[in-house]
Amino acid sequence: MKIDGTHYRSLWWNAERDVLEIIDQRWLPHDFRVIPVATMQDFADAIYEMRVRGAPLIGATAAYGMALAMREDPSDANMDAAWTFLEKTRPTAINLRWALDRCRAALRPLPQGERATAAHALAAEIADEDVEINRRIGAHGLEIIREIAAKKPAGEPVRLLTHCNAGWLATVDWGTATSPMYQAHEAGIPLHVWVDETRPRNQGALTAWELGSHGVPHTYITDNAGGHLMQHGLVDMVITGTDRTTRQGDVCNKIGTYLKALAARDNGVPFYVALPSPTIDWTVGDGVAEIPIEERNAREVTHIQGVTDEGGIGHVRVTPEGTEGGNPAFDVTPHRLVTGLITERGVCDASEEGLSGLFPEHAQAAE
């Protein structure tokens, strides 16, 4: 992703300072701050406080956290302690556990003296893989956008609606839902993106910041406007990310996604989900019944963050003093409402057959 002409990933290893550096997303879009992640507590805070956020980016961050743990103490006991310490930071995005499990499986068989080097290499590999997975998702999603564009008068934009930020900032690079947008834009296909604000943390502002940096036309809308826009034929396609998709294609994503899917179905608008395979939880069938939904601090709902008149970043309370807030951070869209899953291996139906067709190695393992 380019920021003022400079390419950035969302996290990177600073070899000179021998430390992981991240973009601290808590202050975006108003303030671009890069911070080091130097201790295990820094890693836990970075994930829980959403300094880094987004399922794939959380996974890559956790892998670097395991690498730090192996530098500090490469014992089995510390590996398990690091796994537990990091895994408990956020319960819903499966990429966190996926990355920690992958690290532990790769490191456990190694002599302790080799673990720190191997862990660091694996974290870098997971980050690089994420970039390539998302690039491929973009290429497959581009073809869907291209098909929609071909049916429109020349020059008329393809109108996409997206919820939350499944963008470059939610991954190491490209984004998942935004990758097809970036690639379509670069291919010269006219786009217009309706960007859901996505209360309560307003990750839509991150998406607006990204799209603006990339020159993609967009409009920031309230979460409740999408159904109206679809009713009036102003949306050609909905595309979102996911934090965990089950083997039968149920999609867990930011709270409010389910409502968008319902409106899309009611208005005949295709609803696609950009799905990197590490976000598939092959152990879960029924997402509504089985996926743990993170309940975050009510202050995220009772207050809102923004730039104050003095130019600083502050919070204001939007509710009466003493009003209780409820803050489930995700919901689950049943696979019946999903038009298709855009993975790095291609597009498939949101079904066990669809996913096992693209990922037979997992289907066989489950038998």
Ligand SMILES: CSC[C@H]1O[C@H](OP(=O)(O)O)[C@H](O)[C@@H]1O
């Ligand atoms: C590419 S996955 C992004 C996914 O993660 C977001 O959640 P959060 O901002 O709480 O980490 C949101 O659900 C996005 O769709």
